[in-house]
Each structure stands twice: as C-alpha cells, then as structure tokens.
Amino acid sequence: MLLRLTKNEKKNEPYNIDDVMAKKIFFSLSLFILLTTATAFSQQQIQIAFVNTTELLNAFPETERARQQLLELSENYHRELEMMQAEYNRKYADFITHQATLSETIKLRRMQELIELESRIRDFMELAQQDIENQEMVLLQPLRRAISDAVRAVGMELGFTVIYDLANPAVAFLTPTAVDANPIVKQRLGIN
Numbered sequence: 001m002l003l004r005l006t007k008n009e010k011k012n013e014p015y016n017i018d019d020v021m022a023k024k025i026f027f028s029l030s031l032f033i034l035l036t037t038a039t040a041f042s043q044q045q046i047q048i049a050f051v052n053t054t055e056l057l058n059a060f061p062e063t064e065r066a067r068q069q070l071l072e073l074s075e076n077y078h079r080e081l082e083m084m085q086a087e088y089n090r091k092y093a094d095f096i097t098h099q100a101t102l103s104e105t106i107k108l109r110r111m112q113e114l115i116e117l118e119s120r121i122r123d124f125m126e127l128a129q130q131d132i133e134n135q136e137m138v139l140l141q142p143l144r145r146a147i148s149d150a151v152r153a154v155g156m157e158l159g160f161t162v163i164y165d166l167a168n169p170a171v172a173f174l175t176p177t178a179v180d181a182n183p184i185v186k187q188r189l190g191i192n
Helices: 017-043 053-059 061-101 104-158 182-189
Strands: 048-051 162-165
Touching: 048 053, 048 104, 048 182, 053 061, 053 104, 053 182, 061 104, 104 162, 104 182
Parallel strands: 048 162
Antiparallel strands: none
C-alpha cells in the first residue's frame, strides 16, 4: 500500500507517517478488542426456565385453608344479602299490592324507603366484594411473597438468565429447551 504524502491544506505541513501508523494501530487494536468481547458474549450461555405460580400457590396447604376462610366469609355475606333482598321484595310487593289505596304522602315515603333499601343493598354488595378481596390479599400475599423469593433464589443459585411465569398470559413463546423450575421452587418452599 502506497502512502501519499501531501500537504495539509489548512496548516501547510506535510502528513506525519508516525501519526498515520498510530491511527492504524489504534484502529486495529480497537477492532480486536471489539471482536474479542463480542465473541466472549456470544459464547455466554443463556439459560431460560419457567414456573407456574398458580400451580405453586395451589400446592401450599395454606392455600386451601385460605380458600375455605374466603368461602365462609362469602357465604356469610351471601346470607346477609339474601335477607336484605327478601326485605326489599316484601316491601316492594306490599307497595305494589296497596299502591292504589295509599295516600300520595305514604306512597312517596314507601317509594323513598325502597330507593334507600336499594342503595343499602348496592353499598353492601360493594363493601362485601372489597372485604373479600382484602381478605384474599391478606391470606395469600405471604404465600405469593414466599413464591417470589424462592423463584428469585432458584434463579440466582442456578444461574438462569430469565424465569418466565406461565400463569402470566404475556408469555408468547417458550423454547422447548427451557427448564421447568417448578420442582426446584417447590423443593425450596418445602411443598409437594
């Protein structure tokens, strides 16, 4: 390769061959470092695993006890709601039956009672739903936290790059070579 020596038009100085060689060496060294690190990164093995947190949660004996408590709570609310609806139905039937014989003031008062009872029923249903959801969170949150901690520990211990949760519908693809980490996490949690 021939090097053409010309004058630098701005400085009116000739090119320095040492500067050109230094730039070539620097470029070659940079390219070598880049290729070496790219090769090292490409040889690093990526390990993918998956768990199913719903299956893990269901394997806890505490989950069945929590579900029983939530079922009892739900049944208690259901019984109370049935009594409120029976009262509403009785008052509504009474109103419809005697509507023609009632004075306008009594009609308005009974209609207002029905509206208030409807509102109480709606409020009660919302409160019951919120209470059941809160109780579920209180009962199951420690188990979910234990599962999350165990998954994290298994991932760190076994060097997984990522562990996907099959209970999460956002997982679109699962490679056939992925490792099922559920048995390892169950062992860590001490459940079957």
